[in-house]
Amino acid sequence: xxxxxxxxxxxxxxxxxxxxxxxxxxxxxxxxxxxxxxxxxxxxxxxxxxxxxxxxxxxxxxxxxxxxxxxxxxxxxxxxxxxxxxxxxxxxxxxxxxxxxxxxxxxxxxxxxxxxxxxxxxxxxxxxxxxxxxxxxxxxxxxxxxxxxxxxxxxxxxxxxxxxxxxxxxxxxxxxxxxxxxxxxxxxxxxxxxxxxxxxxxxxxxxxxxxxxxxxxxxxxxxxxxxxxxxxxxxxxxxxxxxxxxxxxxxxxxxxxxxxxxxxxxxxxxxxxxxxxxxxxxxxxxxxxxxxxxxxxxxxxxxxxxxxxxxxxxxxxxxxxxxxxxxxxxxxxxxxxxxxxxxxxxxxxxxxxxxxxxxxxxxxxxxxxxxxxxxxxxxxxxxxxxxxxxxxxxxxxxxxxxxxx
Ligand SMILES: *[C@@H]1O[C@H](CO)[C@@H](O)[C@H](O)[C@H]1NC(C)=O
Ligand SMILES: *[C@@H]1O[C@H](CO)[C@@H](O)[C@H](O)[C@H]1NC(C)=O
Numbered sequence: 335x336x337x338x339x340x341x342x343x344x345x346x347x348x349x350x351x352x353x354x355x356x357x358x359x360x361x362x363x364x365x366x367x368x369x370x371x372x373x374x375x376x377x378x379x380x381x382x383x384x385x386x387x388x389x390x391x392x393x394x395x396x397x398x399x400x401x402x403x404x405x406x407x408x409x410x411x412x413x414x415x416x417x418x419x420x421x422x423x424x425x426x427x428x429x430x431x432x433x434x435x436x437x438x439x440x441x442x443x444x445x446x447x448x449x450x451x452x453x454x455x456x457x458x459x460x461x462x463x464x465x466x467x468x469x470x471x472x473x474x475x476x477x478x479x480x481x482x483x484x485x486x487x488x489x490x491x492x493x494x495x496x497x498x499x500x501x502x503x504x505x506x507x508x509x510x511x512x513x514x515x516x517x518x519x520x521x522x523x524x525x526x527x528x529x530x531x532x533x534x535x536x537x538x539x540x541x542x543x544x545x546x547x548x549x550x551x552x553x554x555x556x557x558x559x560x561x562x563x564x565x566x567x568x569x570x571x572x573x574x575x576x577x578x579x580x581x582x583x584x585x586x587x588x589x590x591x592x593x594x595x596x597x598x599x600x601x602x603x604x605x606x607x608x609x610x611x612x613x614x615x616x617x618x619x620x621x622x623x624x625x626x627x628x629x630x631x632x633x634x635x636x637x638x639x640x641x642x643x644x645x646x647x648x649x650x651x652x653x654x655x656x657x658x659x660x661x662x663x664x665x666x667x668x669x670x671x672x673x674x675x676x677x678x679x680x681x682x683x684x685x686x687x688x689x690x691x692x693x694x695x696x697x698x699x700x701x702x703x704x705x706x707x708x709x710x711x712x713x714x715x716x717x718x719x720x721x722x723x724x725x726x727x728x729x730x731x732x733x734x735x736x737x738x739x
Contacts (some may be wrong), residue, residue: 358538359578375688376659382691385494401694406483484533484534496701498544506545507559518570525675534581538578541660542622556600556601583619590641619655658687695712696712
């Protein structure tokens with residue numbers, strides 16, 4: 335019986351019924367559906383690639399294949415892969431993308447950069463001295479597709495660095511490094527480039543808008559500016575790649591999209607109305623939540639609902655899917671059992687909303703000037719060889735199972 339089942343599964347059923355990747359995806363009211371009309375819920379993890387080196391993290395400790403296998407073992411179906419606009423600026427303005435060798439040298443210094451680069455090659459022998467950063471993204475996307483995991487691209491930063499602060503120059507349109515035109519060009523480039531990736535389903539326009547410390551050079555920090563910039567970028571992305579879903583993120587570190595579900599006044603006579611978009615069935619809302627010291631799940635729940643999840647409800651003017659693309663907590667203590675983690679583990683699957691947890695890492699190439707930075711929020715240990723905490727991972731597996739139901 336078992337033999338027969340596995341024979342059937344291996345041979346005929348997958349190709350007929352579950353022909354990954356079933357692209358393109360679209361939305362249908364509050365659901366995301368694949369090309370066969372089946373519901374799809376994002377269940378995944380963030381894989382950072384937008385820090386100083388601008389290469390997906392972990393490759394000095396592991397092969398891409400092995401990292402992807404770990405994601406697969408959790409039964410996750412998507413990776414939120416982050417990138418920096420600076421990579422595309424280099425491609426467009428500075429004579430092409432830089433090699434991974436140069437990228438490591440630039441971010442870590444020549445000597446340490448060389449050491450780390452050699453470790454990357456040792457673990458990932460398909461790369462060589464001509465391999466560029468974007469070719470590493472290509473390789474990550476190819477392996478994810480091979481293991482039947484979808485890619486959601488996320489523009490995390492303009493300048494490649496750890497994110498996010500109000501003083502990091504990447505907070506808002508016109509901030510020190512946040513050139514709105516280059517941002518749109520970068521999104522256009524990645525949306526187009528991603529057509530080569532067989533499992534790209536979506537792109538997030540920008541991670542965590544926030545009010546910049548530096549006043550003056552920035553555009554006004556408000557919903558009106560948000561609307562103008564975000565809809566212009568969405569138009570560009572949709573023209574570059576009409577197949578992919580476009581994730582819209584909100585203000586205050588993407589903790590609020592409160593005026594969007596009800597099509598509230600955004601200022602200057604602007605209102606967000608799905609019916610105004612030719613590609614309304616490609617738009618998804620994303621929110622982040624880091625209320626790590628919460629003491630009441632009820633209050634978290636009503637906060638998340640009012641800040642945007644109520645777009646899931648049939649009563650919303652703009653009924654649409656909402657995905658929690660970031661939440662996370664230390665894997666080095668019992669946070670997985672606290673109010674915050676337990677609450678999200680319960681309510682997000684109950685709402686049948688998608689999610690991607692922060693973060694697939696054990697350590698970073700470099701963060702905030704410190705190389706080989708230990709990431710205690712990372713699901714993996716420092717050397718990316720195994721889980722940081724089996725208890726925390728079991729909690730995450732419970733959330734996966736609840737969402738798959
Ligand atoms: C998607 O899931 C919801 C809730 O379970 C259900 O009502 C809806 O019919 C599903 N859609 C499809 C196409 O299966
Ligand atoms: C070097 O790496 C690139 C990108 O990873 C690949 O396309 C190319 O075939 C490789 N060249 C050699 C000689 O292996």
